[in-house]
Amino acid sequence: MVTAEKPYKVVGTRPIRPDGTDKVTGRANYGADIRLPGMLYGRVKRSPIAHGKIKRIDASKALALPGVRAVMTAEDLPRKGRREFAPLGSVKISLATLSGNVMARDKVRYEGHAVAAVCATDPHVAEDALDLIEVEYEELPPVLHADEAMLASAPLIDEELHTREMATGESAEEPSNVAMHFVTEMGDVEAGFAEAEIVLERSFKTKMVHQGYIEPHNATAFWRHDGGLEIWCSTQATFVMRDHLAGLLEHPVSKIRVTPQEIGGGFGGKISVYLEPLAAVLSRKTGKPVKMTLTRDEVFRATGPTSGTAIRVKLGAKRDGTLVAAEGELVYEAGAFPGSPVAAGVRCIFTAYAIPNQRIDGYDVLVNKPKVQPYRAPGASAACFATDSVMDELAERLDLDPIALRLKNAAVEGTRSADGAAFGVIGNRDCLQAIQSSPHYRSELQGPNRGRGVAHGYWYNAGLESSAYASVNSDGTVALVLGSPDIGGTRASIAMQLAETLGIPAERVIPQVVDTDSVGFTSVTGGSRTAFAGGWAAHEAGLDLRQQLAARAAKIWGVEAEQVRYRDDAVIVGPAGEDGGERSITFTELAAKLARTGGMIVGRADSNHASAAPTFATHVVDVEVDPETGKVEILRYTAAQDVGTAIHPSYVEGQIQGGVSQGVGWALNEEYRFDEKGRMENASFLDYRMPTALDLPMIETVLVEVPNPGHPYGVRGVGEVPIVPPLAAVANAVHAATGHRFTELPISPAAVLEKLLPGEE
């Protein structure tokens, strides 16, 4: 369902995707499909323990195995200092962290941490060689829970890590597992709670979960003899990959070319480097291309996931439901190196609501688990789970409709969030109202053990740099060259925006994603930025083309360029000619004349706009809980979202349905389980259970379109916010069905039975 009429010809339609046939016929080339002459196959030797010192690595037996060509360890990578950084979007990332995670040096920090890599002429030989690499460890006690890790008595994962107070920039004197402490304050929290007539304070826990993309990580590298380094891989960020490799390998950016292959899902988990530097070093050592592919077991143990969290939320309200104060404490597991998404959690936890007095504390805490990576709206889902569970209880206590309570407190244009920023035009209330008036919410849910829950979430979206080149072909088509790897159909949604700008049909724009030498700098496919920023770059390239095409027509007609204009219907018009009629030529006619009238034309853009706009989502879900088995079944799910302008509504629906599906998995089944030594117990899709088609009903979508005034086509970015509300929505529905509040995820059958069965308390 789409709620708005739009003044566009292409934007808002649903053309079939340009890369569709390759993907339905098996011809699309993903990273693992690469095959080069003389190629070697690499594998990674990994730590079987969660915490320990590396005493010795002996690869001599592996190197003696016929077919083995080289072995590498951290000694083959430059040692990076703690204060050396590589750029990552609008922030930067420590090269010591990146390098340390890519391959353990001196110490292993989690089970699965890479300690060596080997390459051989055959993948089976490379696998056999792993057992022949001898590694001796001195085992150390692992720290597996953030609350233990924060204690002064906890074993230190990094003896040189000192808590950094982000408000002051100062570092603590004593080392600690707490990497960072964030504080955001607004108003007077004590006075706010004193004014409150009802105060609720609850604590919540979520487990580490994985992005769960179906394609495992892969990389192929060829270090040419002239020092040129070629990388083919599945990445969300070719230029980030190039820059990080340059830092990690101390190799010039100009010598590294990253060619993106089709990518089989990412959700934030395919931004970081893992295999690329290892394949590069092995290629340098052997003079051959080296391909590496992870197994699913390795994907679980050594890539992703997102943080397990412990969040305390305290809300104070008036009897009429008006929120007057909020306090939040967010403790996020960073994994074995700093860098959880707790800052984003702090930024999002109360921001959908106008609350005058707030204090939020966030802690980034090291534990002996895999280093976390971004996962779709990083940090926001767990924060929303906490806040919107308390909101649900507040509505119940005050006998208010849960949507009405949220509408009463919804942030509007001009509302300031705790970080001081004021909202522009937003669709916050619109989403709540869309659910309030939806057939789903207005229907009555009947039957035993059933319940309905709602939740409401916020995400801020990113802008950043994108480039585009658009070449006019003589047949009236336009070749569009992009630097954003296409995960979910962005070739189509970006091409559509160029088509709209030029006034030509979508299928006349032929987009392709190219390597880092073939297009200008383009930041990560992430942060819901690709349709926003890529589309803007394509639009600017289109404006450039319009101007050049008008100038060419002027030249052909022998008139001044200012007298000619490019109309939105792709007709170029000029002053009246000798016959008295207006001069005009269509885009297609002019395209055919370009070669003979001065040459072909290329439009280009390197754009960087900071006007990404926030999005909101309101979800309602009906569940049925089986009191015998504890299984929670999703009966019906509706998601309303402020999508700005839906460029391609089917893809917007797909993003929402995909985000909801991941959120439902997170709420009900998904979790990393570790034994007491920090070894992951469920590193397969059999034991880490993601939703199947049978686990989900049709996910109904309501596309609320409140265009972003800071974008030529009103794009806000849609990919991330749909994963924000599901955790709370499902938990609230389970409460409605059972009368029990679930403050820990997942709400697995076992967790449900524990609450439902008498005598188990």
Added chain:
Amino acid sequence: MSEKVPVEVRVNGELRSAAVEPRLLLVHFLREELGLTGTHVGCDTSQCGACTVLIDGRSAKSCTVFAVQAAGSAVTTIEGLAEGEALHPIQEGFWEEHGLQCGYCTPGMIMAAASLLKENPDPSETEIRSGLDGNLCRCTGYQHIVNAIARAAQQG
């Protein structure tokens, strides 16, 4: 390295033979030996279904079958589904109904759907969902995939 053994399989209508290690999985035989990389590997443990192919007309996860076990069988991969220039109705359905985002699970989904529609040419939505229970998609939430298969069934 173990001794290689000869294997002969009819793949997409053509008889293919090779000498392979007994431990070589069918999926690797298809991908590495025959270059048919449309069959994907997602999990190694037969849950994700990205490697689904048809063996003698029935869907099978090619990561659970050794190449030598497929000897003498007829294997159809995603590359062999379209006839000539025309896409198979299921392929067309996935394209037209936007039944994919990243596209990685798509070949396996299509092969599972081919097997499903052969057994049940007019499935209900629940039957489609049930038929896809062995195939994971992380991008779409399955709705557009279900629509794609329903469309193919109608056209079929």
